[in-house]
Amino acid sequence: MTNTAWQIAVVGAGPVGLALALHAARLLPQAQVTLFDARPADRDMSADGRTLALSLGSLQFLQRLGTWPGSAAQAIDEVHVSQQPPSFGEAELRLRAAELGVPQLGAVLAYGALVAPLQRAWEAEVAAQPQRLRSRFGTPVAALKGLGDGVEVDAGIAERYDLAVVAEGGVFADQARKALSADYGQTAWVGQVTLEGGTPGLAVERFTRQGPAALLPLPPHADGRARAAVVWCVARDDDPVRELDDAQRLAVLNTIFPPVAGRLTGITALKSFALGLNAERTLVEGRVVRIGNAAQTLHPVAGQGLNLGLRDAAELVGLLRWAPDIDAALRRAEWARAADRWSMIAATDFLARSFTWKLPGAAAARGLGLAALQALPPVKGWLARRMMFGSR
Numbered sequence: 001m002t003n004t005a006w007q008i009a010v011v012g013a014g015p016v017g018l019a020l021a022l023h024a025a026r027l028l029p030q031a032q033v034t035l036f037d038a039r040p041a042d043r044d045m046s047a048d049g050r051t052l053a054l055s056l057g058s059l060q061f062l063q064r065l066g067t068w069p070g071s072a073a074q075a076i077d078e079v080h081v082s083q084q085p086p087s088f089g090e091a092e093l094r095l096r097a098a099e100l101g102v103p104q105l106g107a108v109l110a111y112g113a114l115v116a117p118l119q120r121a122w123e124a125e126v127a128a129q130p131q132r133l134r135s136r137f138g139t140p141v142a143a144l145k146g147l148g149d150g151v152e153v154d155a156g157i158a159e160r161y162d163l164a165v166v167a168e169g170g171v172f173a174d175q176a177r178k179a180l181s182a183d184y185g186q187t188a189w190v191g192q193v194t195l196e197g198g199t200p201g202l203a204v205e206r207f208t209r210q211g212p213a214a215l216l217p218l219p220p221h222a223d224g225r226a227r228a229a230v231v232w233c234v235a236r237d238d239d240p241v242r243e244l245d246d247a248q249r250l251a252v253l254n255t256i257f258p259p260v261a262g263r264l265t266g267i268t269a270l271k272s273f274a275l276g277l278n279a280e281r282t283l284v285e286g287r288v289v290r291i292g293n294a295a296q297t298l299h300p301v302a303g304q305g306l307n308l309g310l311r312d313a314a315e316l317v318g319l320l321r322w323a324p325d326i327d328a329a330l331r332r333a334e335w336a337r338a339a340d341r342w343s344m345i346a347a348t349d350f351l352a353r354s355f356t357w358k359l360p361g362a363a364a365a366r367g368l369g370l371a372a373l374q375a376l377p378p379v380k381g382w383l384a385r386r387m388m389f390g391s392r
Contacts, residue, residue, distance in 0.1 A: 006031045006326060009153045009161040011141045013037035015306060016292035017167030018118035020313035022065055025125045025133055027321045034134040035122065036155055041137035045119065048112035051229035053216050053303040055106045057389040058310045067121050072113035074217045075104040077201030082258055083367035084208045091367035093374045095384045105388060108216045108229065146286035162287065163326050169293035173274040180279040184352050186211055187236045188300060191270040195226040198262025206257055207366055210234045211355045212301045213256050231300055233275065275299050277349050283337060284330045289316060296345055299352035304344050311390050312337060340391035
Protein backbone atom coordinates (compact mmCIF):
# COMPACT_ATOMS: atom_id res chain seq x y z
CA MET A 1 0.00 0.00 0.00
CA THR A 2 1.27 3.45 -0.88
CA ASN A 3 2.21 5.81 1.95
CA THR A 4 2.15 8.91 -0.23
CA ALA A 5 0.10 11.80 1.17
CA TRP A 6 -1.69 12.58 -2.08
CA GLN A 7 -4.03 15.55 -2.25
CA ILE A 8 -7.26 14.47 -3.96
CA ALA A 9 -10.14 16.75 -4.99
CA VAL A 10 -13.56 15.18 -5.55
CA VAL A 11 -15.91 17.42 -7.53
CA GLY A 12 -19.59 16.59 -7.00
CA ALA A 13 -21.38 15.36 -3.88
CA GLY A 14 -24.04 13.19 -5.46
CA PRO A 15 -24.14 9.43 -4.76
CA VAL A 16 -21.05 8.66 -6.86
CA GLY A 17 -18.90 11.53 -5.56
CA LEU A 18 -19.83 10.91 -1.92
CA ALA A 19 -19.21 7.17 -2.24
CA LEU A 20 -15.80 7.77 -3.79
CA ALA A 21 -14.78 10.36 -1.18
CA LEU A 22 -15.88 8.10 1.69
CA HIS A 23 -14.18 5.05 0.17
CA ALA A 24 -10.96 7.03 -0.37
CA ALA A 25 -11.04 8.40 3.18
CA ARG A 26 -11.03 4.84 4.52
CA LEU A 27 -8.77 2.99 2.07
CA LEU A 28 -6.19 5.75 1.52
CA PRO A 29 -5.27 6.67 5.10
CA GLN A 30 -2.44 8.99 4.08
CA ALA A 31 -4.37 10.89 1.41
CA GLN A 32 -5.89 14.32 1.91
CA VAL A 33 -9.37 14.35 0.39
CA THR A 34 -11.42 17.50 -0.31
CA LEU A 35 -15.03 17.25 -1.50
CA PHE A 36 -16.52 20.15 -3.50
CA ASP A 37 -20.17 20.75 -4.34
CA ALA A 38 -22.19 23.82 -5.30
CA ARG A 39 -25.10 22.96 -3.01
CA PRO A 40 -24.98 24.02 0.65
CA ALA A 41 -24.27 21.31 3.20
CA ASP A 42 -27.45 22.03 5.14
CA ARG A 43 -29.80 21.47 2.22
CA ASP A 44 -32.19 18.69 3.24
CA MET A 45 -31.53 15.95 0.69
CA SER A 46 -33.77 13.42 2.44
CA ALA A 47 -36.82 15.03 0.80
CA ASP A 48 -35.52 14.47 -2.76
CA GLY A 49 -37.83 11.79 -4.12
CA ARG A 50 -36.16 11.06 -7.47
CA THR A 51 -36.07 7.30 -7.98
CA LEU A 52 -32.86 5.28 -8.25
CA ALA A 53 -32.51 1.63 -9.26
CA LEU A 54 -29.44 -0.07 -7.83
CA SER A 55 -27.97 -3.42 -8.80
CA LEU A 56 -26.95 -6.02 -6.24
CA GLY A 57 -23.30 -5.10 -6.72
CA SER A 58 -24.02 -1.44 -5.94
CA LEU A 59 -26.05 -2.42 -2.89
CA GLN A 60 -23.18 -4.56 -1.59
CA PHE A 61 -20.69 -1.72 -2.13
CA LEU A 62 -22.86 0.65 -0.12
CA GLN A 63 -23.26 -1.97 2.60
CA ARG A 64 -19.46 -2.19 2.86
CA LEU A 65 -19.40 1.58 3.27
CA GLY A 66 -21.99 1.27 6.05
CA THR A 67 -24.40 3.61 4.26
CA TRP A 68 -27.08 1.29 2.89
CA PRO A 69 -30.50 2.57 4.10
CA GLY A 70 -32.17 -0.83 3.98
CA SER A 71 -35.54 0.14 5.43
CA ALA A 72 -35.95 2.94 2.88
CA ALA A 73 -35.39 0.64 -0.11
CA GLN A 74 -37.58 -1.91 -1.87
CA ALA A 75 -35.82 -5.10 -2.95
CA ILE A 76 -36.10 -6.23 -6.57
CA ASP A 77 -36.69 -9.98 -6.45
CA GLU A 78 -37.74 -10.48 -10.06
CA VAL A 79 -37.45 -8.64 -13.37
CA HIS A 80 -40.04 -9.21 -16.09
CA VAL A 81 -39.22 -7.89 -19.58
CA SER A 82 -41.69 -8.26 -22.44
CA GLN A 83 -42.61 -6.96 -25.88
CA GLN A 84 -46.00 -5.37 -26.28
CA PRO A 85 -48.22 -7.17 -28.85
CA PRO A 86 -48.93 -7.47 -31.70
CA SER A 87 -45.23 -7.87 -32.54
CA PHE A 88 -44.07 -11.44 -31.89
CA GLY A 89 -46.84 -12.36 -29.52
CA GLU A 90 -46.11 -12.24 -25.79
CA ALA A 91 -42.37 -12.89 -25.77
CA GLU A 92 -40.93 -12.37 -22.30
CA LEU A 93 -37.76 -12.65 -20.24
CA ARG A 94 -37.94 -13.36 -16.50
CA LEU A 95 -34.99 -13.04 -14.15
CA ARG A 96 -35.57 -14.31 -10.60
CA ALA A 97 -33.20 -13.87 -7.68
CA ALA A 98 -34.13 -17.29 -6.27
CA GLU A 99 -33.17 -19.03 -9.53
CA LEU A 100 -29.84 -17.20 -9.65
CA GLY A 101 -28.94 -18.01 -6.05
CA VAL A 102 -28.78 -14.40 -4.84
CA PRO A 103 -30.83 -12.70 -2.09
CA GLN A 104 -32.13 -10.06 -4.50
CA LEU A 105 -31.35 -8.64 -7.93
CA GLY A 106 -31.14 -5.06 -6.70
CA ALA A 107 -33.23 -2.42 -4.99
CA VAL A 108 -35.14 0.79 -5.63
CA LEU A 109 -35.11 3.87 -3.40
CA ALA A 110 -35.38 7.64 -3.44
CA TYR A 111 -32.37 9.80 -4.30
CA GLY A 112 -32.51 11.56 -0.95
CA ALA A 113 -32.68 8.27 0.96
CA LEU A 114 -29.34 7.30 -0.61
CA VAL A 115 -27.53 10.64 -0.49
CA ALA A 116 -28.45 11.55 3.09
CA PRO A 117 -26.67 8.61 4.82
CA LEU A 118 -23.68 8.91 2.48
CA GLN A 119 -23.32 12.58 3.41
CA ARG A 120 -23.72 11.88 7.12
CA ALA A 121 -21.02 9.20 6.96
CA TRP A 122 -18.67 11.52 5.06
CA GLU A 123 -19.20 14.39 7.48
CA ALA A 124 -18.51 12.05 10.40
CA GLU A 125 -15.19 11.12 8.79
CA VAL A 126 -14.37 14.80 8.28
CA ALA A 127 -15.16 15.59 11.91
CA ALA A 128 -12.93 12.72 13.08
CA GLN A 129 -10.01 13.60 10.77
CA PRO A 130 -10.15 17.33 9.96
CA GLN A 131 -6.40 17.44 9.34
CA ARG A 132 -6.75 15.47 6.11
CA LEU A 133 -10.44 15.50 5.11
CA ARG A 134 -12.36 18.63 4.11
CA SER A 135 -15.89 19.46 2.91
CA ARG A 136 -16.34 22.42 0.58
CA PHE A 137 -20.11 22.52 0.19
CA GLY A 138 -21.55 25.68 -1.30
CA THR A 139 -18.38 25.99 -3.36
CA PRO A 140 -18.81 25.42 -7.11
CA VAL A 141 -15.72 24.49 -9.10
CA ALA A 142 -15.34 26.92 -11.99
CA ALA A 143 -12.43 25.29 -13.82
CA LEU A 144 -9.78 22.59 -13.77
CA LYS A 145 -6.32 23.18 -15.24
CA GLY A 146 -3.78 20.44 -15.86
CA LEU A 147 -0.32 21.00 -14.36
CA GLY A 148 1.50 17.94 -15.61
CA ASP A 149 2.12 16.40 -12.20
CA GLY A 150 -1.16 17.68 -10.78
CA VAL A 151 -4.25 19.76 -11.43
CA GLU A 152 -5.30 23.27 -10.45
CA VAL A 153 -8.83 23.45 -9.04
CA ASP A 154 -10.43 26.89 -9.35
CA ALA A 155 -13.20 27.20 -6.75
CA GLY A 156 -12.87 30.93 -6.12
CA ILE A 157 -9.25 30.39 -5.12
CA ALA A 158 -6.93 28.34 -7.33
CA GLU A 159 -5.51 25.37 -5.41
CA ARG A 160 -3.18 22.59 -6.50
CA TYR A 161 -4.09 18.92 -6.10
CA ASP A 162 -2.34 15.73 -7.18
CA LEU A 163 -5.61 14.33 -8.58
CA ALA A 164 -9.11 15.63 -9.34
CA VAL A 165 -12.03 13.23 -9.69
CA VAL A 166 -15.07 14.79 -11.37
CA ALA A 167 -18.33 13.13 -10.37
CA GLU A 168 -20.86 15.85 -11.16
CA GLY A 169 -23.96 14.45 -12.82
CA GLY A 170 -26.81 16.38 -14.37
CA VAL A 171 -29.39 15.41 -16.97
CA PHE A 172 -28.67 15.06 -20.68
CA ALA A 173 -30.41 18.29 -21.72
CA ASP A 174 -28.29 20.42 -19.36
CA GLN A 175 -24.88 18.92 -20.09
CA ALA A 176 -22.17 20.29 -22.35
CA ARG A 177 -21.71 17.88 -25.22
CA LYS A 178 -18.90 15.36 -24.83
CA ALA A 179 -16.88 13.50 -27.47
CA LEU A 180 -19.63 10.90 -28.06
CA SER A 181 -23.07 12.45 -28.12
CA ALA A 182 -26.40 11.38 -29.59
CA ASP A 183 -29.86 12.82 -29.10
CA TYR A 184 -32.31 9.91 -29.33
CA GLY A 185 -35.26 12.19 -29.99
CA GLN A 186 -37.02 10.61 -27.00
CA THR A 187 -38.59 11.95 -23.82
CA ALA A 188 -38.77 10.09 -20.51
CA TRP A 189 -41.87 10.81 -18.42
CA VAL A 190 -41.24 9.85 -14.78
CA GLY A 191 -43.39 9.73 -11.65
CA GLN A 192 -45.07 7.24 -9.34
CA VAL A 193 -48.13 5.01 -9.55
CA THR A 194 -50.26 3.08 -7.08
CA LEU A 195 -50.93 -0.59 -7.86
CA GLU A 196 -53.42 -3.31 -7.03
CA GLY A 197 -52.78 -7.00 -7.56
CA GLY A 198 -49.09 -6.77 -8.40
CA THR A 199 -46.27 -8.89 -6.98
CA PRO A 200 -44.07 -7.27 -4.31
CA GLY A 201 -40.50 -6.88 -5.50
CA LEU A 202 -41.38 -7.23 -9.20
CA ALA A 203 -39.80 -4.82 -11.71
CA VAL A 204 -41.50 -4.71 -15.10
CA GLU A 205 -40.12 -3.41 -18.38
CA ARG A 206 -42.29 -3.30 -21.48
CA PHE A 207 -40.99 -2.65 -24.98
CA THR A 208 -43.55 -0.60 -26.91
CA ARG A 209 -43.60 0.78 -30.43
CA GLN A 210 -42.38 4.18 -29.25
CA GLY A 211 -39.94 3.15 -26.52
CA PRO A 212 -39.54 1.25 -23.28
CA ALA A 213 -41.80 1.72 -20.26
CA ALA A 214 -40.87 0.46 -16.81
CA LEU A 215 -42.34 0.01 -13.35
CA LEU A 216 -39.84 -0.13 -10.48
CA PRO A 217 -41.20 -1.34 -7.12
CA LEU A 218 -41.07 1.14 -4.24
CA PRO A 219 -41.72 0.69 -0.51
CA PRO A 220 -45.51 0.64 -0.02
CA HIS A 221 -47.63 3.59 1.05
CA ALA A 222 -48.24 4.07 4.78
CA ASP A 223 -51.63 2.38 4.39
CA GLY A 224 -50.03 -0.69 2.77
CA ARG A 225 -50.99 0.02 -0.85
CA ALA A 226 -48.35 -1.00 -3.38
CA ARG A 227 -46.58 1.68 -5.36
CA ALA A 228 -43.96 1.87 -8.09
CA ALA A 229 -41.89 4.39 -9.98
CA VAL A 230 -42.84 4.70 -13.63
CA VAL A 231 -40.45 5.57 -16.47
CA TRP A 232 -42.28 6.03 -19.77
CA CYS A 233 -40.15 6.73 -22.85
CA VAL A 234 -41.77 8.10 -26.00
CA ALA A 235 -40.79 9.86 -29.22
CA ARG A 236 -40.33 13.60 -28.66
CA ASP A 237 -41.77 14.67 -32.02
CA ASP A 238 -44.83 12.47 -31.69
CA ASP A 239 -45.38 12.57 -27.94
CA PRO A 240 -48.62 10.77 -26.96
CA VAL A 241 -48.22 11.69 -23.27
CA ARG A 242 -47.82 15.46 -23.16
CA GLU A 243 -51.42 16.45 -23.87
CA LEU A 244 -53.04 13.79 -21.67
CA ASP A 245 -54.38 14.47 -18.19
CA ASP A 246 -53.56 12.17 -15.26
CA ALA A 247 -56.65 9.98 -15.71
CA GLN A 248 -55.88 9.49 -19.40
CA ARG A 249 -52.23 8.69 -18.68
CA LEU A 250 -53.28 6.10 -16.15
CA ALA A 251 -55.68 4.52 -18.61
CA VAL A 252 -53.01 4.31 -21.33
CA LEU A 253 -50.42 2.83 -18.96
CA ASN A 254 -52.90 0.11 -18.01
CA THR A 255 -53.06 -0.89 -21.68
CA ILE A 256 -49.25 -0.94 -21.98
CA PHE A 257 -48.16 -3.08 -19.04
CA PRO A 258 -48.89 -6.84 -18.91
CA PRO A 259 -51.30 -8.35 -16.33
CA VAL A 260 -48.38 -9.53 -14.19
CA ALA A 261 -47.71 -5.88 -13.28
CA GLY A 262 -51.09 -5.51 -11.57
CA ARG A 263 -53.63 -2.76 -12.16
CA LEU A 264 -52.55 0.88 -11.91
CA THR A 265 -55.06 2.80 -9.79
CA GLY A 266 -53.35 6.14 -9.14
CA ILE A 267 -50.65 8.34 -10.61
CA THR A 268 -48.64 11.39 -9.55
CA ALA A 269 -47.80 14.32 -11.80
CA LEU A 270 -45.19 13.23 -14.36
CA LYS A 271 -42.00 15.13 -15.16
CA SER A 272 -40.25 14.93 -18.52
CA PHE A 273 -36.57 14.64 -19.46
CA ALA A 274 -34.84 14.54 -22.84
CA LEU A 275 -32.88 11.33 -23.48
CA GLY A 276 -29.54 10.89 -25.15
CA LEU A 277 -26.02 9.49 -24.97
CA ASN A 278 -23.27 11.82 -23.77
CA ALA A 279 -19.93 10.13 -23.10
CA GLU A 280 -16.23 10.84 -22.94
CA ARG A 281 -13.94 8.67 -25.04
CA THR A 282 -11.56 8.30 -22.11
CA LEU A 283 -11.99 8.54 -18.35
CA VAL A 284 -8.54 10.01 -17.76
CA GLU A 285 -7.06 13.27 -19.02
CA GLY A 286 -3.78 14.04 -17.30
CA ARG A 287 -4.51 14.05 -13.58
CA VAL A 288 -8.28 14.52 -14.05
CA VAL A 289 -10.58 11.48 -13.92
CA ARG A 290 -14.28 11.62 -14.82
CA ILE A 291 -16.66 9.03 -13.39
CA GLY A 292 -20.41 8.46 -13.28
CA ASN A 293 -22.52 10.88 -15.30
CA ALA A 294 -19.48 13.11 -15.74
CA ALA A 295 -18.03 10.31 -17.89
CA GLN A 296 -21.16 8.83 -19.46
CA THR A 297 -24.85 9.69 -19.41
CA LEU A 298 -26.92 6.77 -20.71
CA HIS A 299 -30.49 6.04 -21.77
CA PRO A 300 -32.44 4.54 -18.82
CA VAL A 301 -33.54 1.47 -20.83
CA ALA A 302 -31.15 -0.79 -18.88
CA GLY A 303 -31.11 1.21 -15.63
CA GLN A 304 -27.31 1.05 -15.40
CA GLY A 305 -26.08 4.66 -15.26
CA LEU A 306 -25.68 5.01 -11.48
CA ASN A 307 -24.45 1.43 -11.10
CA LEU A 308 -21.72 2.07 -13.65
CA GLY A 309 -20.68 5.20 -11.76
CA LEU A 310 -20.46 3.38 -8.42
CA ARG A 311 -18.31 0.69 -10.03
CA ASP A 312 -16.08 3.48 -11.42
CA ALA A 313 -15.68 4.85 -7.89
CA ALA A 314 -14.99 1.51 -6.20
CA GLU A 315 -12.40 0.39 -8.74
CA LEU A 316 -10.58 3.73 -8.94
CA VAL A 317 -10.03 3.84 -5.17
CA GLY A 318 -8.98 0.18 -5.15
CA LEU A 319 -6.35 0.87 -7.80
CA LEU A 320 -5.05 3.97 -6.02
CA ARG A 321 -4.72 1.95 -2.83
CA TRP A 322 -2.04 -0.35 -4.22
CA ALA A 323 -0.45 1.74 -6.99
CA PRO A 324 3.17 2.91 -6.71
CA ASP A 325 2.10 6.30 -8.04
CA ILE A 326 -1.02 8.11 -9.30
CA ASP A 327 -0.13 7.89 -12.98
CA ALA A 328 0.26 4.10 -12.78
CA ALA A 329 -3.14 3.85 -11.09
CA LEU A 330 -4.78 6.02 -13.73
CA ARG A 331 -3.31 4.02 -16.60
CA ARG A 332 -4.64 0.87 -14.99
CA ALA A 333 -8.06 2.45 -14.31
CA GLU A 334 -8.52 3.41 -17.96
CA TRP A 335 -7.84 -0.14 -19.05
CA ALA A 336 -9.64 -1.87 -16.16
CA ARG A 337 -12.91 0.03 -16.65
CA ALA A 338 -12.99 -0.23 -20.45
CA ALA A 339 -14.86 -3.54 -20.89
CA ASP A 340 -17.58 -2.75 -18.35
CA ARG A 341 -17.98 0.82 -19.51
CA TRP A 342 -18.05 0.26 -23.26
CA SER A 343 -20.24 -2.84 -23.11
CA MET A 344 -22.88 -0.87 -21.16
CA ILE A 345 -22.60 2.15 -23.46
CA ALA A 346 -22.95 -0.07 -26.55
CA ALA A 347 -25.85 -2.11 -25.15
CA THR A 348 -27.94 0.86 -24.02
CA ASP A 349 -27.17 2.80 -27.21
CA PHE A 350 -28.24 -0.15 -29.37
CA LEU A 351 -31.49 -0.65 -27.48
CA ALA A 352 -32.30 3.08 -27.45
CA ARG A 353 -31.67 3.45 -31.18
CA SER A 354 -33.71 0.34 -31.97
CA PHE A 355 -36.88 2.21 -30.97
CA THR A 356 -36.14 4.89 -33.58
CA TRP A 357 -35.64 2.44 -36.44
CA LYS A 358 -38.40 2.34 -39.03
CA LEU A 359 -37.22 -0.99 -40.41
CA PRO A 360 -39.92 -3.62 -40.85
CA GLY A 361 -39.55 -6.34 -38.26
CA ALA A 362 -37.45 -4.36 -35.75
CA ALA A 363 -39.97 -4.93 -32.95
CA ALA A 364 -40.32 -8.59 -33.89
CA ALA A 365 -36.53 -8.94 -33.69
CA ARG A 366 -36.58 -7.61 -30.12
CA GLY A 367 -39.30 -10.12 -29.28
CA LEU A 368 -37.29 -12.95 -30.78
CA GLY A 369 -34.30 -11.86 -28.74
CA LEU A 370 -36.32 -11.96 -25.51
CA ALA A 371 -37.69 -15.39 -26.35
CA ALA A 372 -34.21 -16.71 -27.14
CA LEU A 373 -32.79 -15.43 -23.85
CA GLN A 374 -35.63 -16.99 -21.88
CA ALA A 375 -35.03 -20.33 -23.61
CA LEU A 376 -31.28 -20.35 -22.87
CA PRO A 377 -30.74 -20.41 -19.07
CA PRO A 378 -26.91 -20.16 -19.21
CA VAL A 379 -27.08 -17.05 -21.39
CA LYS A 380 -29.86 -15.61 -19.24
CA GLY A 381 -27.74 -16.18 -16.13
CA TRP A 382 -24.73 -14.53 -17.75
CA LEU A 383 -26.85 -11.49 -18.64
CA ALA A 384 -28.23 -11.28 -15.10
CA ARG A 385 -24.75 -11.35 -13.60
CA ARG A 386 -23.62 -8.57 -15.94
CA MET A 387 -26.57 -6.46 -14.86
CA MET A 388 -25.89 -7.13 -11.16
CA PHE A 389 -22.10 -6.81 -11.11
CA GLY A 390 -20.92 -5.43 -14.43
CA SER A 391 -18.02 -6.88 -16.42
CA ARG A 392 -15.46 -8.48 -14.12
